[in-house]
Amino acid sequence: MTRRRNTExxxxxxxxxxxxxxxxxxxxxxxxxxxxxxxxxxxxxxxLFMGAHIAVRRLAPGADPILLPTVTLLNGLGYVVIAxxxxxxxxxxxxxxxxxxxxxxxxxxxxxRPRDLERYRYTFALVGIGLLLLPLVPGLGYDAGxxxxxxxxxxxxxxQPGEIAKVxxxxxxxxxxxxxxxxxxxxxxKIGPLRLPHPKYLGPVLIAWGITLLVMFYQKxxxxxxxFFALFLVMIWVATQRTSFLVIGGGLFATGALxxxxxxxxxxxxxxxxxxxxxxxSGNGYQIIQGMFAMAFGGLTGxxxxxxxxxxxxxxxxxxxxxxxxxxxxxxxxxxxxxxYLLVIGSGLRIAAATDQVFDKLLATGFTLLLGLQAxxxxxxVLRLLPLTGVALPFISYGGSSLVMNYVILALLLRVSxxxxxxxxxxxxxxxxx
Amino acid sequence: MNRSIxxxxxxxVVLYVALFAKLNWIQVVxxxxxxxxxxxxxxVRRDFNRPRGSIVTAxxxxxxxxxxxxxxxxxxxxxxxxxxxxxxxxVTGYFxxxxxxxxxxxxxxxxxxxxxxxxxxxxxxxxxxxxxxxxNVSISLRKDVQETARQQLGxxxxxxxxxxxxxxxxxxxxxxxxxxxNTVSSLDKAVAEASWKSLNSxxxxxxxxxxxxxxxxxxxxxxxxxxGVGVQTGxxxxxxxSYPYVDSYTPEGTNKPIKNFGGETCGGTLPDILRVSCNSxxxxxxxxxxxxxxxxxxxxxxxxxxxxxxxxPEPAKSVFPTNVGNNxxxxxMSSIGQNDVQATPLQMALVASAVANxxxxxxxxYLTEVRNVQGDxxxxxxxxxxxxxxxxLSAATLFEDMVGVATSGTATGMAIPGCTVGGKxxxxxxxxxxPRSHTWxxxxxxxxxxxxxxxxxxxxxxxxxxxxATGGRVAAPIARAVLQTALAAxxxx
Numbered sequence: 062m063t064r065r066r067n068t069e070x071x072x073x074x075x076x077x078x079x080x081x082x083x084x085x086x087x088x089x090x091x092x093x094x095x096x097x098x099x100x101x102x103x104x105x106x107x108x109l110f111m112g113a114h115i116a117v118r119r120l121a122p123g124a125d126p127i128l129l130p131t132v133t134l135l136n137g138l139g140y141v142v143i144a145x146x147x148x149x150x151x152x153x154x155x156x157x158x159x160x161x162x163x164x165x166x167x168x169x170x171x172x173x174r175p176r177d178l179e180r181y182r183y184t185f186a187l188v189g190i191g192l193l194l195l196p197l198v199p200g201l202g203y204d205a206g207x208x209x210x211x212x213x214x215x216x217x218x219x220x221q222p223g224e225i226a227k228v229x230x231x232x233x234x235x236x237x238x239x240x241x242x243x244x245x246x247x248x249x250x251k252i253g254p255l256r257l258p259h260p261k262y263l264g265p266v267l268i269a270w271g272i273t274l275l276v277m278f279y280q281k282x283x284x285x286x287x288x289f290f291a292l293f294l295v296m297i298w299v300a301t302q303r304t305s306f307l308v309i310g311g312g313l314f315a316t317g318a319l320x321x322x323x324x325x326x327x328x329x330x331x332x333x334x335x336x337x338x339x340x341x342x343s344g345n346g347y348q349i350i351q352g353m354f355a356m357a358f359g360g361l362t363g364x365x366x367x368x369x370x371x372x373x374x375x376x377x378x379x380x381x382x383x384x385x386x387x388x389x390x391x392x393x394x395x396x397x398x399x400x401x402y403l404l405v406i407g408s409g410l411r412i413a414a415a416t417d418q419v420f421d422k423l424l425a426t427g428f429t430l431l432l433g434l435q436a437x438x439x440x441x442x443v444l445r446l447l448p449l450t451g452v453a454l455p456f457i458s459y460g461g462s463s464l465v466m467n468y469v470i471l472a473l474l475l476r477v478s479x480x481x482x483x484x485x486x487x488x489x490x491x492x493x494x495x
Numbered sequence: 496m497n498r499s500i501x502x503x504x505x506x507x508v509v510l511y512v513a514l515f516a517k518l519n520w521i522q523v524v525x526x527x528x529x530x531x532x533x534x535x536x537x538x539v540r541r542d543f544n545r546p547r548g549s550i551v552t553a554x555x556x557x558x559x560x561x562x563x564x565x566x567x568x569x570x571x572x573x574x575x576x577x578x579x580x581x582x583x584x585x586v587t588g589y590f591x592x593x594x595x596x597x598x599x600x601x602x603x604x605x606x607x608x609x610x611x612x613x614x615x616x617x618x619x620x621x622x623x624x625x626x627x628x629x630x631n632v633s634i635s636l637r638k639d640v641q642e643t644a645r646q647q648l649g650x651x652x653x654x655x656x657x658x659x660x661x662x663x664x665x666x667x668x669x670x671x672x673x674x675x676x677n678t679v680s681s682l683d684k685a686v687a688e689a690s691w692k693s694l695n696s697x698x699x700x701x702x703x704x705x706x707x708x709x710x711x712x713x714x715x716x717x718x719x720x721x722x723g724v725g726v727q728t729g730x731x732x733x734x735x736x737s738y739p740y741v742d743s744y745t746p747e748g749t750n751k752p753i754k755n756f757g758g759e760t761c762g763g764t765l766p767d768i769l770r771v772s773c774n775s776x777x778x779x780x781x782x783x784x785x786x787x788x789x790x791x792x793x794x795x796x797x798x799x800x801x802x803x804x805x806x807x808p809e810p811a812k813s814v815f816p817t818n819v820g821n822n823x824x825x826x827x828m829s830s831i832g833q834n835d836v837q838a839t840p841l842q843m844a845l846v847a848s849a850v851a852n853x854x855x856x857x858x859x860x861y862l863t864e865v866r867n868v869q870g871d872x873x874x875x876x877x878x879x880x881x882x883x884x885x886x887x888l889s890a891a892t893l894f895e896d897m898v899g900v901a902t903s904g905t906a907t908g909m910a911i912p913g914c915t916v917g918g919k920x921x922x923x924x925x926x927x928x929x930p931r932s933h934t935w936x937x938x939x940x941x942x943x944x945x946x947x948x949x950x951x952x953x954x955x956x957x958x959x960x961x962x963x964a965t966g967g968r969v970a971a972p973i974a975r976a977v978l979q980t981a982l983a984a985x986x987x988x
Contacts (some may be wrong), residue, residue, distance in 0.1 A: 299499040342534055350534075356521045357529035358537040373540075392522045396515060403511050410504045414497045426500055430507075437510050444517040 717832025724793025781830020908971025
C-alpha cells in the first residue's frame with residue numbers, strides 16, 4: 062500500500078513540475094516575462110496537490126495511484142490555458158479547484174465504505190431527479206446565455222444542479238441494479254421469437270428515457286441528456302449482461318433523437334452546423350469553424366502556451382477549451398489530453414473489474430463512463446465528429462459545479478479502489494494467520 | 496460483469512481512437528487548406544497582437560512602427576503606422592491583417608517580430624526580464640535623398656534609384672505614382688478593402704515598387720553595357736577601332752538601316768561615340784566587333800537575365816535577348832538598348848555602379864542592421880559582391896569615357912561643380928506621331944581623384960520629344976539634384 066502511495070507521490074511531484082513549468086511558459090509566450098506571482102502559484106499548486114495526496118495517503122492508502130496525478134495534471138493544464146484566456150476566470154477557477162479538492166478530501170473522509178451510500182439510494186434518486194428539474198422552477202432556473210436552461214440561482218450562488226444530479230443518479234442506478242439485477246436478468250417476456258426482459262423491469266428504462274427527453278426538450282441540454290441515458294443503459298447492460306437492453310434503449314434513444322431533430326429548432330440547428338458549418342461561416346457555423354482554424358493553426362507542435370488562446374472562439378474557456386489546447390500544444394498536446402482520459406478510463410474500469418462487490422463494481426463503471434463519455438462527447442463535438450453538445454471537458458473546462466463534482470467522483474472511485482485492496486490484504490493476512 | 500466492463504473499455508478506446516484520427520485530420524492532413532481558407536485570419540491576427548519592431552532610415556526617421564491601438568475594444572491590441580506615408584510606401588510595403596504584407600515588412604518579417612534564430616538565442620538570457628523580444632530594422636535609405644527625388648520627379652511617372660557603389664547600400668529609391676500604406680494596413684476592414692480596391696484600379700499601379708519590379712527599354716544608357724563588354728573582351732579600346740562617320744548602319748541580313756538621331760553623321764573611337772551617343776557606331780560594335788556570343792555573355796555579366804539580389808520581395812529580371820546568334824539586325828538593335836532589351840531602373844544604377852566601383856557590382860541592399868529594444872545590435876549586414884563584369888582597368892576606361900559624356904557630351908546637365916561626375920543619357924522612343932519616349936539618365940559622382948561615392952539611375956516615362964537630347968533635358972536635372980543631396984549627406988565632394 063505504501064508502494065502505491067509512493068508511486069502516486071512521484072507522479073504528483075511530476076505533475077507539480079509540469080503545471081508550474083507550463084504556467085511560466087504560458088506567461089513567457091503571451092507577455093515575454095516570468096509571471097510575477099510564480100512563487101504564490103507554486104505554493105498554491107504544491108499545497109493543493111500535496112494536500113490531496115496526503116489525504117489519500119491517510120484516508121485511502123490502498124487506492125489506485127494513477128488517477129489522482131492524471132486528473133490533477135488535466136486540472137492544472139486547464140487552469141494554465143484558462144489563465145491565458147482570461148485572468149478573472151482563472152482566479153475563479155483556482156478557487157473552484159481549491160473547493161474541488163476540499164470536496165475530494167471531505168468525500169474520502171466522510172464515505173468510509175461505498176456501501177454507506179447504497180443505503181440512501183432513494184434519497185439519491187429523489188435528490189437527483191429534483192436537482193435535474195430544479196432549473197425548470199420559475200424564478201430559480203435561468204439560461205446563462207448558452208441556450209440551455211441548466212442554471213440555478215440561489216441568492217449569491219449560481220450552479221448547475223445537473224452536475225450534482227449526475228452523481229446522485231449514478232449512485233442510485235448502481236444501488237438499484239445491484240439489488241434487482243438477478244431478477245431483471247432472468248425475467249422473460251416472450252413475444253413470438255423475441256425474448257425480452259419482463260415489462261416490470263422495463264419500467265425504469267422508460268423512466269430514464271423520460272428524464273432524458275425532459276432534459277432534451279425543456280432544458281435544451283443535448284449533451285447531458287445523452288450522458289444520462291447512456292449512463293443508465295450501460296449500467297443496466299453491465300449489471301444484467303442482456304444486450305437486449307442496449308438494443309431497446311438504443312432504439313428508444315434514436316427515436317427520441319430523430320423526433321427532437323424534426324421538431325426542436327435548437328437540435329436541428331446543431332445538426333445542420335455539424336453537417337455543414339461552411340454554409341454559415343459567420344453565423345451558426347462560426348464557433349466550430351474558428352475552432353478548426355485554431356487547431357489547424359496549431360499543427361503538429363502548436364503555437365506554444367500563451368501564444369494561441371484565440372479570443373475569437375466563443376466559449377473558448379469552456380466547451381471549446383480543447384480547441385485552444387490543440388492550438389497551443391498542437392497535435393502532441395491534443396493527443397496527450399486524449400491519452401490522459403484513456404488513462405482515467407483504464408484506471409476506472411480496472412477498479413470496477415477488481416472489486417467483488419456488485420454495488421462497487423456498478424458504481425465505478427458508472428462514474429468512469431460519466432467521465433470518459435463526457436470528455437468524448439465534447440471533444441467529438443469540437444472536432445466535428447459528432448454534433449456539438451455543450452458539456453464541460455471534465456477537469457479542464459472552466460466551471461465550478463462540474464469541477465467540484467468530478468473531484469467527488471474521483472474520491473468515490475478511489476474509495477472503491479481502496480476498499481478492494483484493503484479486503485485483499487485482510488484476506489491475505491487471514492490466510493497467513495490460518 | 497467483468498466481460499461487459501471489458502467490452503465497455505474496448506468501445507471507449509475505439510471512440511477515443513476516432514478522436515485521435517479526426518484530430519490528426521484537422522491538424523495535419525487538412526492543415527494547409529484550413530490555414531489558407533480566405534476567412535481564416537489566425538496568422539495575421541497573431542502577428543498583429545504581438546509586438547513588432549520599427550523600420551528606421553539612416554538619418555533616423557521612423558518609417559514604420561507599431562503603436563497601441565487607441566480603440567481598446569478592438570480585437571487588435573496594436574496597430575501599424577507609417578508616419579512618412581507615401582514617401583517610403585513602396586519600400587516599407589504594407590502590413591495588413593486583410594492582405595498580408597509586402598516590401599520590407601515582408602522581407603524582414605522575422606527580424607521585426609523577433610523570431611529569427613539569432614534573436615531567439617540572444618533573448619534566451621533575458622528570460623527573467625520583462626522586455627519585448629522584437630527587432631528594430633535600420634535601413635540605408637535617407638529621407639533627404641528620398642524627398643529630393645520626389646520633389647524633382649514631381650507628378651511625372653518614373654523612378655529614381657540612388658546607391659553607394661562601394662557597398663550596394665541603397666540611399667534613395669523613389670517611384671511615382673506611390674501610395675500611403677496606412678490605409679491598406681488599417682484595422683478597419685472596410686477602410687482597408689476600399690483602399691485596396693482603389694489602389695489596384697488606379698493608373699500606374701501605385702502599390703508596385705516600379706524601381707525594381709518594372710522594366711523599360713533602356714535606350715542609349717545600354718550603350719555603356721555594350722561599351723563595357725567591348726572593352727572587357729579586349730575588342731574595343733579608347734583608340735581602336737574607329738567607327739566610320741555615317742548617318743546610319745545597315746546590319747547584315749536586312750536592308751533596314753539603323754539611323755542616327757536627327758539623321759546626324761557620327762563616328763570615331765569609343766570616347767567620341769559615347770559622348771554623342773552614336774547609334775550607327777554602337778550597332779556595328781555589338782553586331783560585328785563584339786558578336787552575339789560575347790554580347791549575350793557580357794550583358795549577363797552585368798546582371799541582365801537574372802534578378803538583382805536586392806533584399807525585397809520578387810525583384811524583376813532585366814532582359815537581354817539570347818536568340819541573337821543568327822540575327823545580326825536584332826543584335827545590332829539590342830546593342831543600342833532597343834528591340835527586346837529591358838531593364839529595371841535598379842539594374843541601370845547597378846551598371847553605373849560597376850563602372851564607378853572598379854568593375855564590381857555590390858549586392859543592392861537596404862538593411863544595415865537589426866537592433867533589439869535596448870539598442871544593441873543583433874545582426875548587421877556585411878556588404879558583398881554580386882558580379883564583376885569589368886576588370887579594374889576596363890572600369891577605369893569606361894569611367895573616363897562616362898566622365899567625358901558629363902563634361903562635354905549629352906549628359907552635361909548632371910555635372911556638379913567641384914565633383915567628378917560621369918553619366919550616360921538614354922531616350923527610348925515609344926512612337927513618332929507625336930514623338931514620345933522614356934527618358935533615362937544614369938551615372939555616378941564623387942570627390943575628384945577618388946572613386947565615386949554615389950551612383951544613380953533616373954527614368955521619366957512617356958515624355959514628349961524623341962531626340963537624344965531629351966534624356967539630358969528631362970532626366971539630367973533630377974539626377975543632378977539627388978546626387979547633390981546624397982553627396983552632401985556624405986560630406987560633399
